[in-house]
Amino acid sequence: MTHSSHLPVSLSILQEVFGYGAFRGAQEAIVDHLCNSGDALVLMPTGGGKSLCYQIPAIARHRAGQGVSVVVSPLIALMHDQVGALEEAGVHAAFLNSTLSSEQAGKVEREMMSGRLVMLYAAPERVTNPRFLAQLDSLHERGLLSLFAIDEAHCVSQWGHDFRSEYLALSLLHERYPDVPRIALTATADDLTRADIIERLKLEEAQLFISSFDRPNIRYSIVEKDKPREQLLRFIQDEHGDDAGIVYCQSRKKVEETAAWLETEGIKALPYHAGLDAALRQRHQDRFLREDSVVMVATIAFGMGIDKPDVRFVAHLDLPKNIESYYQETGRAGRDGTPADAWMTYGLADVVNQRRMIDESPAEEEFKKGQRGKLDALLALAEATDCRRVRLLGYFGEASSDCGNCDNCLFAPATWNATDASRKVLSCIYRFHQNGGQRFGAGHLIDVLRGKLTDKVAQYGHQSLSTWAVGADLPEQQWRAVLRQLIALGHVVTEGDYMTLALADSARSVLKGEVQLLLRVPTVAPKKGRQSKLAKPARKSAAPADLDDQAQQRFDDLKAWRAEVAKEHGLPAYVIFQNATLAEMARQDPQDLDALAQISGVGAKKLEAYGTEILRVLAIA
């Protein structure tokens, strides 16, 4: 994007430096507020465009002679790429962390102290160490301390999932430099976390900017668990052949097994969890960021701060902890705004495991109560037969209407009235209990309901119970769904190591017929070819998929060229240009630098550095 001299400063920076035509949503108001030295707390979903909210004020303030902005980020491993992206765009930035030699660090410090540096990235423990504070004091005295940006601000909250004690010390920035504006940013939206951030970072005076949490390009699907690995493989093969994606599993063991298995099925999959050697973990992360089409199989240890824009899917093989986690994890898909999938398999064991983890945790009863409430909301989402997005956004306090881009909107699920079946389940549990006080698990319960004469049935004489074989008409899978729902709703509780079933007080209302249960008819796995049918609805931004043959050739050539540049610079490819930008170049096939400059994502520095090369690649293609 070329820049025009009579634009407001912030807009001209957006166009000239980053090559984007217009601000998104609240970005402009946030940028203005900081340029006017206000404090801000920004709540924006992942992919919403938080970085520009502090990068543009940092550049504008630096141009106005206000010196260096300090960006606090918890992720040392990613600072290199973030700084690389800024330098590619012609912005003088650097990071200070333990990976630098003392010589390198000394050079960065000199750049900072001279005020030449626009942005300095540092981890919280660095920012609050006495030596560094003395340097900040000196900058401050000379009027060269411009701005503090505190990224991933939810790390300060014990309610959040990523609590870091080092974040607590950041409150001293305000005490020490009350006149330096601060911006704290997070994608965590719940009220408790927000209140914590305000209190602990002393942001009472800050203006609050809350964006819509909707991610319209992400399609949410939750399928019933039935051979989950095969379901996952089919999902990847049918819909995401060559795409980069993340698969979340709960345990380290499952991460390793799933990655190894996908690998044998011909998918480039890598494991990531906190138990792996740090160097190996780093290598896998680098490959995920730098190569195309790597699938990262990970525990939740992976993902925070990963700003790879072209992750095309996030799959959950296990239920996340709550809706906040689900939304944050799925939000890592489709940051570039083009279509992406959030896909999850979910089954009875997930419900039981999550309930048990809460029950068995050493936390206070009050805390557990909160956790149970959160789990219930997630289970309701998983069992929902109406629009998933309406429920998700509703959870974050946002009203919306049917989205047309989730599984339930696209394929309205059939429902059946499971009230009678539920009563059969409950009375069977009741009979077990009556008949000797013994408790049993799901498998045995379903055997009794379906009239399957196993050794265990014979041993306990359960073929003489009044509930014996009363459910022979329904398949096992359907009984599991009923039981899962009853556990999800809290009418049935599971106990002990063997997950035996017991009735909760509320079961009485179901037994009396006061509660109606409407369940999804168990779904069959999505058929092949589904994607082509679904890809039709108008998309917000064009995916490379709709390039014609010639444009596709140009796109492939541009990608090959980009891969070389990225390798030479030691940076991920998307830092050079994002796929969406390359696709637009391929589609428009610009003939000169002026035309190339008009394409979104082409800033002045990149035009100067790569323009001629790109035109050459396009001309040969």
Ligand code: ADP
């Ligand atoms: P977040 O940190 O909120 O997850 P990012 O700052 O990484 O989001 O931005 C997500 C993507 O959106 C990035 O690829 C970024 O380049 C792009 N983006 C942000 N703001 C704009 C804008 N105004 N116009 C076009 N693209 C934008």
